[in-house]
Amino acid sequence: MRAFRIAAALVAAILFAAPAAAAAAYPDRPVKIIVPFAPGGGTDVIARVLAQRLGAMLGQTFLVENRPGGGAMIGADAVARSSPDGYTLLLGSNSELTISPSLYGHAPYDPATAFEPIALLGTSxxxxxxxxxxxxxxxxxxxxxxxxxxxxxxxxxxxxxxxxxxxxxxxxxxxxxxxxxxxxxxxxxxxxxxxxxxxxxxxxxxxxxxxxxxxxxxxxxxxxxxxxxxxxxxxxxxxxxGIADYEVATWYGLFAPAQVPREVADALRAATARAMADPEMLSRLDALGVEPGAAGQGGASLRERIRTESAKWGDLIRAAGLKAE
Structure with missing residues (x-):
């Protein structure tokens, strides 16, 4: 009986250790960053520069995949529906996360809960x-x-x-x-x-x-x-x-699907913070007219930004009677 309890304890320890070991090994295969716009735009350029730096820092290939359409919601939905393992990420912006859902009248995901905000990369x-x-x-x-x-x-x-x-x-x-x-x-x-x-x-x-x-x-x-x-x-x-509370910016962020393991999200945040300190990254952002984000602007801060901006733009879009082209 005692031997059985020991064996059971060992099995349990192995099972509990497995997720941590898997997370610690992240990434052990290529990671895909989905850009919900066509190649060549600002979001695409930021994604490709970031992918190079994340790949170098984490020792694995980061690939950029463009999935435009639907007010940028098609690409975002693909990430929301993907496995929350950190191998499919979104280079997102306020287009698909705070504007398009109201402009199109619906979204196939909840912008505030479908994603884990990793980092705010920049604002313009x-x-x-x-x-x-x-x-x-x-x-x-x-x-x-x-x-x-x-x-x-x-x-x-x-x-x-x-x-x-x-x-x-x-x-x-x-x-x-x-x-x-x-x-x-x-x-x-x-x-x-x-x-x-x-x-x-x-x-x-x-x-x-x-x-x-x-x-x-x-x-x-x-x-x-x-x-x-x-x-x-x-x-x-x-x-x-003299015009108070009048602020409008385009912003860019890195997101994982909701429920991604904390260890994976932390690894991505740490690597992204280092990437954002790279002079070449800062130079490319400047060329794009983007002010770099700060480490403290990701996570819960970015999630709250999505919530407040979604309400703000939703109210304006309805009041002005705006519709997608």
Whole structure:
């Protein structure tokens, strides 16, 4: 009987030790990072640079797989449905996690519970720019002109439902303005429209307009944030200009499926933190117009960000009657 109890205890010890040993060995095969957008965009570039560094640090291959479509929800759903073992990850953004579910009217997953946030990789605040012939030079100038002549102001963006487009809709909502939104198919066409005078002002990303700002082809009126961005330090923030609680940014994060083993999540967080300190990684983020995230902005902080932004954008999208293109 005593021998039986000893044997049983040994079996139990082995069984309990097996998951820990498996987690400790992570990763022991290639890891896939799903990007829910087509190749070549900012999310894809960040994923590929991060994959190289995670692979070098963890001694295993990290592969990037593009699964675009459905407001970026197709790729995100593939991760949500995958085995929670840390071998399928999401390079996510607020598009599929806080905006598309309301814009499309549904999501096949709960953004706040379907994923384990590993790290916030970076943020890129929206920026308001104008063509050189526009008489205003500040955000209050734009508000005053729009209020004085309802529906006389036209503002462009890179597409319905993008964070910069929502910056325009949020300004209308907060300031009770009547203005005409002209969506273009991306930041590039918007810049052409601004230079040609098709629209007076535009909400866009810093990366999309940085070259035009440096060559003085357009002028910046405000960064849509509480503070100035180190990416364009000479441009005042919305808060500096008296518009409080007016903040809109595109952000990027690394996620695993919910229920991933804690040891695996911790290993990924530690490796990602080291990757984010790499000068080459920081250089690529700067080129993309992205402010790097900090280690403390992942985990529970990122999950709470998803919850609060989902409510914020859901309310705005419903109030403005916005629909996916």
């Amino acid at each position: 605040p929206a920026i308001l720019v104008a063509n050189l012939r526009y008489p205003g030079n500040t955000l209050p100038d734009v508000i005053a002109a729009a209020r004085a002549r309802p529906n006389s102001l036209t503002f462009g963006s890179g597409g319905v439902g993008t964070p910069p487009a929502l910056a325009g809709e949020l300004l209308k909502y907060m300031q009770k303005l009547q203005a005409v939104h002209v969506p273009y198919k991306g930041g590039g066409p918007l810049q052409v429209a601004l230079l040609g005078g098709e629209v007076e002002v535009g909400f866009t990303t810093i990366a999309s307009t940085r070259a035009q700002l440096k060559s003085h082809q357009v002028k910046a009126l405000a960064v849509i944030a509480a503070r100035r961005s180190p990416l364009v330090p000479d441009v005042p923030s919305a808060a500096e200009q």
